[in-house]
Amino acid sequence: MTKTYLKASLASVAVLASLASFASAGAETVTLNIESWRNDDLQIWNEKIIPAFEKANPDIHLVFQPTAPTEYNAALNAKLSAGTAGDIITCRPFDASLDLFKKNQLTSLNDLSGIDKNFSEIAKAAWSTDDGKTTFCVPVASVLHGFIYNKDAFDKLKLTPPKTVAEFYQVLDKIKADGTYIPMAMGTKDQWEAATMGYQNIGPTYWKGEEGRKALVAGKEKLTDPEWVKPLQELAKWKDYLGDGYQAQAYPDSQNLFTLGRAAIYPAGSWEISQFKSQADFKMGAFPPPVEKEGDTCYISDHPDLGMGMNAKTAHPDAVKKFLAWLATPDFATIYSNALPGFFSLQSAKIDVKDPLAQEFLSWRGKCKSTIRSTYQILSRGTPNLENETWVATANVINGTQTPEEAAKHLQDGLDSWYKPDQK
Incomplete structure (x- = not known):
């Protein structure tokens, strides 16, 4: 073998090795x-x-x-x-x-x-x-708010999911009058449910979703304005439908009351779907927050x-x-x-x-206007924290220890103490 051939062969081997190394890398x-x-x-x-x-x-x-x-x-x-x-x-x-x-x-x-x-x-x-x-x-991902209901209970009592606020209370009254089921499973012990599944669930209907939320952030609306007090007034009515001892009822208690078939309606976040389906032995349906009157725009909390x-x-x-x-x-x-x-x-x-129940929640995006929880962007950066204060205030309103108007003033006073819209 000549030196020239040997050098060429060695060079070829080196090139191949380099290429192999490069390919491997x-x-x-x-x-x-x-x-x-x-x-x-x-x-x-x-x-x-x-x-x-x-x-x-x-x-x-x-x-x-x-x-x-x-x-x-x-x-x-x-x-x-x-x-x-x-x-x-x-x-x-x-x-x-x-x-x-x-x-x-x-x-x-x-x-x-x-x-x-x-x-x-x-x-x-x-x-x-x-x-x-x-x-x-x-x-x-986001979670949606609305109401999950026991279809078997509704069928037994010949009820249809309510579309308006008036129909909502008619359904609750019929369930209460029958006496077989607690009309709604929600407690106030942990407080956050009153705000999250109560206030933030039905509130957008009154403050018109993003329109009202952005106006609140901009300082153009106040929590003492009628559209912000109204959902608190509605929550005050809920106490008549939550069953005995709801003040001491924690979040897991409410879940159990519903999945065991003892309550007909559950003010819900869509995150409950998987757990409820694994625990409940009855058919379930869902309806969005009722509108004030037929034909009104509906709003849903579609929260990130x-x-x-x-x-x-x-x-x-x-x-x-x-x-x-x-x-x-x-x-x-x-x-x-x-x-x-x-x-x-x-x-x-x-x-x-x-999933049919999840699809029912999701279908509301095509019928209603989406918004996010009113306290989450900008308005809870200071002290007192508006989100945490809303937990307490909404629970107090349902418990009857604070009027809706008193709660609204308390929340707005707390926000005013630190929040200046032009300095957010």
Whole structure:
């Protein structure tokens, strides 16, 4: 073998080795860790969501690493500060995530594929700056408010789901008069249900959803105005339909009363759907918050629950963006909405939801105007915290220890003590 041939052969081997090395490097799988508080979703992510993404993206491996909900915020903040947080951050709505963005721990997603095309401004509001110009988390899911009812009980008592407020009380009166069922299962011991499933459920009907909420933020409306006092006046009527001892009734007690068939109606968040279906042995239906009179526009609380964003310090920004862009597609929305009935995609595209009760909730988006909970954006940044104060005030109104007018004044006085609309 000549020296020239040997050199050529060795050079060829070197080139092939280099190419093999390059190909091997190019085929390496990137691992992305996902931070979340939804520890109850671990199985769904591992069995349904992650396999669907990895099938289409074999070069990216996802690891879902949830933390207990009560520990998530503190744990995430500590990890982000130490530089040990996962690549993908599951985002709480509004201020908690906005703070992370302001600290440069989450990145702008304005240039992400699908972020503008597939989501409305309302859908993005929970993960955007106050001026709406920058979105920093992909909206993933929301929960809807309304009323779940026992269909068997309604059939037995020959009742139909109410459409107007007057019909709502007629139904409650008939259930109460019959005596077989508690008309509505809700207690005031834990307070938050009175605000969340009561006030924020029926309130948008009176303050006209986003119109009223934005006017309140702008200082153009007050909590003492008639449209804000009216839902408190309605809640005051509820105490006659909640059954004996409702003041000492905790959230799990209310759930049990309904799933055991002892109550006919449950003021609900759609997150109850999966649990109720696994526990109740009767058929269920749902109806949206009743309107004041036939023909009125209906409003629903379509409240953002979680989004997902990119850790600004991730070593794999391109891979993270590929995953986040997938979250903005109808394919993901369909998988997620059917894996977790009652947690609805915030995408504008119509999603085919298989579960009948979840589909009933979802159908309201096509009939009613969506809004978010009135206390969540901007108005609970100070002390006293309007969200927490609303828990107490609404429970007091239902218990009869505070009049609707007194509660409204208390809430507005607290807000006035720190909130200046032009300085938000």
